[in-house]
Amino acid sequence: MSGGGSDSGKKCGLFELIVFVVAIVFGTACSILSKTMMSLHGEGKTGETEQFEKPIFQTFGMFLGMCFGLVMHYVVCCFRIPFPGYTHGADVINGATTTTSETTALLALKKGEDSAGQPTTPTWMYFFLAIPAIFDLGATALCMMGLRYIDVSIYQLLRGSGIIFVAIMKQHILKDHLYRFQWVGVFFNVLSVFMVGSTAILSESKKDHPDEDDNGSAGRAFLGILLVMLGALVQAMQFVFEEKVLTMDIPSPPLLLIGMEGLWGTILCLVVVYPLVYLLPGDDHGSYEDPFNTWFMFKNEPHIQIAFAVYFVAIFGYNFFAVLVTFLLNSVWHAILDNFRPITVWITDLFIFYVISTSFGEQWTVYSWIQVAGMFVLLYGTAIYNAPNAGSISLEGDWFALGLDFSPEYDSIRREELEREQDEQFKQRMLHHKMGSSFFGEIPPSLV
Template structure:
């Protein structure tokens, strides 16, 4: 079935804004700006970045309210048919609180990991969510995974190991830097356990309700922002060593220092604004793609996003190329396709169908053999 113009726009919007979001976060990590002590240093504030991300998601709720009021005033039924507002609005927003809390924890951990590793590895390692989602779905959704899905999970695990090995080999600096990269990779993988929990909870309690995309993102953003804001109070007093912190106070987060750094660097401010707006558009496009097309289409587009981030990182020399990355990416994509029953299984079934289509039935094969034998005897 051919895609509509709206669906094409959603697909492009998801790839562009998703890539821009990850690159904006990494760009902010690489920028140096004077802090409270006047010394220029990298912007190492992953929890503040998470807060800005949820603030961007909160804007979706405002956009939804404006769109709802506008189309509702027209009184022509467009509020029920417009893509921005259609859906059920009779639900308890608290059902989004648990997914939002999971998102808060997972995003914060991932952003800590991103400060230590490469943007492309960050995106590739996020594919490990399939492994944990599959395992949790067996335990909590009572699903039975067949050979194909377990094969996909196995290939994803192999791909993760190859990506981690590539990161280890390409690090040619000090031992501390090598440890930082591996630690960052492990943190990103650990965060996927929480992301998988979020997906299982959403599938069990949220996806059955036809909640408008903007409204769902907005409520999750609100709950997430409240959660990370409360969490940052103790984080501002928690002493940690480098590389988890390099602010003057040596704490896991320093909110005032983060605002001072943003104030002293215009490019850093633009990166933060980019994080806020890109995550809002990306989440809206992602949920809309799932509703308009399918979850497998969303997975494929997310893989395209990984390629864009990887190409950008190589082009701007944010990382060095290593051939193992190609193999790791290939294993990850193949595993994802097998798990989601898309592209590769379909091609395999078509090849098998063609093979049996051109092969004569057993009775015809027996007649062919007997005819050939008679011809031999007559000759």
Template sequence: MAAFTCVQIFLMIGMLVTGSINTLSKKAQNDCSAEGYKSDKHSFDHPWFQTWIMFIGETLCLIGLCLHRRRELKEYRKQVTENDALMVQPHIEVGPPVHAKILQWVVIVPTCCDLVGTSLAGIGLLYVDASVWQMLRGSIIIFAGILSKIFLKRKLKLSHWLGMLIVMIGLVLVGCSSVFKSQSHKTNNSKALLGILLIMGSQIVSASQMVIEEVFLKKRNLHPLHVVGLEGTYGFLLMSFVMLPAMYFIPKDGAGDSYENSVDALYQIYNSPRLLVFCLLYLGSIAFYNYFGLAVTRSLTAVHRTLIDACRTMMVWGVDLIIYYAFDKNFGEPFDSTFGILQIDGFLFLMIGTAMYNQLIDLRNFVPCCTFQSKEMKDVQHDSSYHGNIQDVSYSEDESDNENTKLLKGKR
């Protein structure tokens, strides 16, 4: 196994850190309290406004796209210059890089899915801990697999189905730990259940976004940074001129308050420097997480990205515990000694199911008959089995790369 280079280690650490900051800073915003538009101190309860911040962060990916295109053009010119200096006839197979137009209106369709999915997940985060939220987002594997089977006619192997089943068991355990925890603390466990349902619903929308992106954007050969940047731009415009103004005039619980008061959110951010820092961390982490995620997939493999996402869940949970017990009990989350074991078990099932879905676990190592058969047929079908294994491996890597490249926001 080849050792990682310093650049690859930096990219992996960058993806892990920025992805964890993404989740932690978003939850920290919900835990903040500040004076708002009516000058009374209250919690920062603005999930749709957080979606607006997210789209600003995604829009910054267009800067990364411009830098990427500039580097491609610079490399091409350098190659032409070197050939001219050596008095050699230029022989460049590809030619100068051809880039798609910046504006691609078809991206509006997945943008709407991104808007709804992220906002639902943000509302769900109000009612559950950050670690539970991060774990429940693993349910996207189930919905993405089923939707790709139905609409993309993708062939799912036994490892995929078993992986989804194990992930489902893990989700049930994590969800039960959250509901039982809220019940034991004599809080409204119906809100915890509502949060779980909202998060699961958001992952259905996000999985639909993956399928739509593959159907509409695959033939256009758009760079992932291009897609994310456009989704951020269109989402920012939709939220600024349609969603947020409309929600301002929708009453909330008949109390006269707005369902989403963005003016109140801006006042709270202005009155609380801590809340401002969390919002800026959330905005910046989204942009950098998308970049690091893409760089890891290209420099290494999608398998490494899957492992980093799993480590991200552990890091979010660990940092939340450290913040609560070592720094400030108003932030982070405590460990429930009664039902915390359910969350640990659920996390292990999620890890195993995700690894199996991404074919990091070879089922043939656990089935004796497969091992025996492979030894008996080794001399008879050596050539055919060899080529067949190569095809299986390449197919799984291509499929995994395709899905992980389109899901650049670990957003969330």
């Protein structure tokens, strides 16, 4: 829940929790598969065996997978399949059943549907949805450039701090003011990210780079940190923009948002990004990433094809459920979702190493206890943010509240929830009365 605005009435219930957990599963699979695909080898265009380190290709694959959202969007619309964010001129309206053509017409007029009850989307919306694709592409490019100068552990740590940008923009741009206890939840989320990231940093040995000049190394590290932080900022702009698009007066259905973002991202990769990275100097046959070499390796190596196919499904599943998280909850929850990924990836890596094969995964170290503590801090912060809903933690002066007491805010939320339920019940009674009215031309007030 949030202090107001478009989040009014939203809370993390059982259904939202299931969507959130499924998104974590797909997100974890994406990270593992991305890491696995980067470690595969295949024959390059020169005939030599090369490692398939192709970050731009994975970005392209991400957008391509998201395009499947357009297929699902039109299937949902054509077959009138019940789905979050879609209305099909249902016969049951706020508990009042009706079968008259007048009701269908009124619903179509109100919700922007045709006479058959199908959702209609203005043409400009299809072009408007290029904006989140540009944000996503910009964030990925900045983070990938920054990753060249810093360790992966620091990279993950900096990406996780993006929740701060999301919370600030949500409050000052979307005007959804967070309660003070929610800011406390955000703080613990950020703290957990730093704890998890610190374990990998502590595990790094300085002897890996004994001959490197300190000043040059510091300068490159600073540039890397700056680029990744800019990427986190742009990613936060994407999350907030997606929430805005999903809650506008003429909202974009979630599947259309995913599909169009994927379509625009695919086009931008083909006509802008790939020509650019081909011209930029690098280690891939003289280019930052050579698309011709990528295609040659992909075409001739079945293992890469299989890994990409699974990655394609996983990346669509993750983006699909992540957008649902934004729709059902808000953009801060989307950022919290991303903060769970380093921990779930770490747990999965431990499982792979000790249960499946020691050739993959990650080994337990003395610093792993910090990651365990970070996991509990993350769960603690998320439970605080979700208060006072079921399964959450309310800070009301108890020992686990660390002396913090936000009882007046919780009472205010409960009063607003009660008033909203009473108002909804009143509207249902009035609508039922209006539907039974003998005055055919009268429009129910809740449909105006």
